[in-house]
Amino acid sequence: xxxxxxxxxxxxxxxxxxxxxxxxxxxxxxxxxxxxxxxxxxxxxxxxxxxxxxxxxxxxxxxxxxxxxxxxxxxxxxxxxxxxxxxxxxxxxxxxxxxxxxxxxxxxxxxxxxxxxxxxxxxxxxxxxxxxxxxxxxxxxxxxxxxxxxxxxxxxxxxxxxxxxxxxxxx
Numbered sequence: 001x002x003x004x005x006x007x008x009x010x011x012x013x014x015x016x017x018x019x020x021x022x023x024x025x026x027x028x029x030x031x032x033x034x035x036x037x038x039x040x041x042x043x044x045x046x047x048x049x050x051x052x053x054x055x056x057x058x059x060x061x062x063x064x065x066x067x068x069x070x071x072x073x074x075x076x077x078x079x080x081x082x083x084x085x086x087x088x089x090x091x092x093x094x095x096x097x098x099x100x101x102x103x104x105x106x107x108x109x110x111x112x113x114x115x116x117x118x119x120x121x122x123x124x125x126x127x128x129x130x131x132x133x134x135x136x137x138x139x140x141x142x143x144x145x146x147x148x149x150x151x152x153x154x155x156x157x158x159x160x161x162x163x164x165x166x167x168x169x170x171x
Contacts, residue, residue: 005035005049012053024054028064032071037140041072069123070138077112077119079161080138081154085122088129097133098122100151105158117162137161 005012015030028050035046042065044058051058065071069082083098102108102120112119128134131147135154139161146157 004038005031005046005053007053016053025056025060027054028056028061029068032061032065036071039075040078040140041075044073047073069121070143075112076121078117078139079158080119080121081135081158082121082123082126082138083135084124084126084128084132086125086129089132089134092129092132094133097149097151097154101154104151104155115162118158 007013011034012031015027015034016024018030019026031050031053032042035042035050047061047065048058051061054061062073065073072080081101083094083101085094085098098109098120105113105118105120107113107118107120109120109122123136126134126136126145128145128147133149134145134147135149137144137146137157146154149157
C-alpha cells in the first residue's frame with residue numbers, strides 16, 4: 001500500500017473529512033492529485049487504493065484519470081506541455097504549431113525529451129480559443145498558460161523551464 005494513500009494518513013483524512021460519508025466519491029479528484037504529486041502520474045495500484053477509500057470500483061476512478069488532462073496514468077516529463085488542438089485552435093494554426101514545435105525539440109506528440117524534462121501532449125480545449133495557438137504547462141508546481149504563441153516563443157518557454165531543473169533553487 002502506498003503510505004500517502006493509507007486511510008490513516010493525515011492528508012487522506014483531511015480530504016475525506018470534507019465530504020459526508022455517503023458522498024466520499026466526491027473525494028476522487030483530490031485523492032488523485034495527492035497520488036499524482038509523488039511521481040507525476042497515478043499508478044494502477046494508487047487507482048485501486050483510491051477506489052477502496054471512496055468505495056467505488058477501480059474502473060470508476062480510472063475513468064476520471066482518463067477524462068481529465070490534469071491526470072496522467074503513465075510516466076512523462078517533469079513538465080508536460082499540452083497544446084490545444086480543438087477546432088477553433090486548429091483554425092488558428094495549432095496543428096502546424098504543434099508539428100513545428102515537436103520538430104524543433106526532436107520528439108513526437110506523446111514523447112518525452114531524452115533528458116526527461118518535457119513531454120509534449122495534444123489536448124482538447126484549454127478555453128483560450130481566441131488566443132491560439134496556446135498551451136498549458138503542467139508541473140508539480142502547478143499549471144501555467146501560454147497564449148498567442150509562436151514556435152519561437154514556445155521554444156523560449158521550454159528553455160526557461162529546462163533552466164529550472166527539478167530540485168534546484170532559483171537564483
